[in-house]
Amino acid sequence: MSAVISAQNLSLTFQTNDGPVHALKDVDLTIEPGEFVSFIGPSGCGKTTFLRCIAGLETPTAGMLRVNGMTPDEARRNRAYGYVFQSAGLYPWRTIGGNIRLPLEIMGYAKSDMADRVQHVLKLVELDGFERKFPWQLSGGMQQRASIARALAFDADILLMDEPFGALDEIVRDHLNEQLLKLWAKTGKTVGFVTHSIPEAVYLSTKIVVMSPRPGRITDVIESTLPRERPLDLRETPEFLALSHRVREGLRAGHSYD
Numbered sequence: 587m588s589a590v591i592s593a594q595n596l597s598l599t600f601q602t603n604d605g606p607v608h609a610l611k612d613v614d615l616t617i618e619p620g621e622f623v624s625f626i627g628p629s630g631c632g633k634t635t636f637l638r639c640i641a642g643l644e645t646p647t648a649g650m651l652r653v654n655g656m657t658p659d660e661a662r663r664n665r666a667y668g669y670v671f672q673s674a675g676l677y678p679w680r681t682i683g684g685n686i687r688l689p690l691e692i693m694g695y696a697k698s699d700m701a702d703r704v705q706h707v708l709k710l711v712e713l714d715g716f717e718r719k720f721p722w723q724l725s726g727g728m729q730q731r732a733s734i735a736r737a738l739a740f741d742a743d744i745l746l747m748d749e750p751f752g753a754l755d756e757i758v759r760d761h762l763n764e765q766l767l768k769l770w771a772k773t774g775k776t777v778g779f780v781t782h783s784i785p786e787a788v789y790l791s792t793k794i795v796v797m798s799p800r801p802g803r804i805t806d807v808i809e810s811t812l813p814r815e816r817p818l819d820l821r822e823t824p825e826f827l828a829l830s831h832r833v834r835e836g837l838r839a840g841h842s843y844d
């Protein structure tokens with residue numbers, strides 16, 4: 587099986603007025619098809635920068651990065667991924683259906699195909715019936731689901747998600763975590779997911795990447811031992827707590843508390 591994402595000695599240094607910022611240093615990581623990989627670490631450890639490198643939105647200063655065997659730039663032009671941001675980023679003057687359709691319109695999909703795709707992804711995120719609503723008529727959690735639907739609409743096999751549920755309350759977040767796992771099981775996508783939450787990372791992932799800042803680097807890669815089927819109460823099991831403990835220890839070791 588060939589890797590979906592493969593990074594070797596990947597570094598990215600930003601030149602700023604205050605001198606160089608080592609956002610990523612010697613990052614090595616392989617992500618296989620169908621994995622759900624979370625990136626967790628304190629602010630500034632390079633989580634977003636790494637996701638943006640995968641997406642071809644930042645250019646690494648050293649090392650090798652391949653996405654579906656291509657350079658990130660080629661992969662981006664091949665529409666290899668859908669990207670979900672922290673804020674849903676829906677256009678308020680477009681309906682939910684109109685927002686999901688927008689990338690498809692830009693890519694030149696046929697009208698009937700677009701209509702089918704919109705229906706299909708709305709169903710996947712359990713928003714069927716909301717096509718004609720405007721974003722401001724939906725709750726924060728529903729808006730985030732609509733933005734996931736938009737990222738799914740064009741069949742990219744990679745889903746990159748940058749703290750998509752960070753701004754939501756815990757109960758809504760729990761629900762969306764459950765839904766996301768179901769969606770992942772149904773679609774078989776490879777997911778890269780940035781979070782600050784240990785329970786979220788452990789609950790969702792097949793692999794947890796712990797990162798540390800200054801320079802931004804990977805300090806631990808944890809293969810999950812949890813089953814793929816994950817009811818929410820799995821979070822109270824000893825196995826879940828042991829994984830959480832390992833993530834917390836990793837974060838503690840790399841944290842400077844300033």
Ligand SMILES: Nc1ncnc2c1ncn2[C@@H]1O[C@H](COP(=O)(O)OP(=O)(O)OP(=O)(O)O)[C@@H](O)[C@H]1O
Binds near residue numbers: 600601602631634635
């Ligand atoms: N365009 C840029 N120019 C200069 N420095 C940048 C730029 N983008 C990011 N950085 C710096 O690179 C480092 C890594 O940033 P990044 O946003 O990837 O961290 P993060 O782990 O995602 O943080 P957070 O959890 O706060 O989102 C930080 O020190 C940040 O200030």
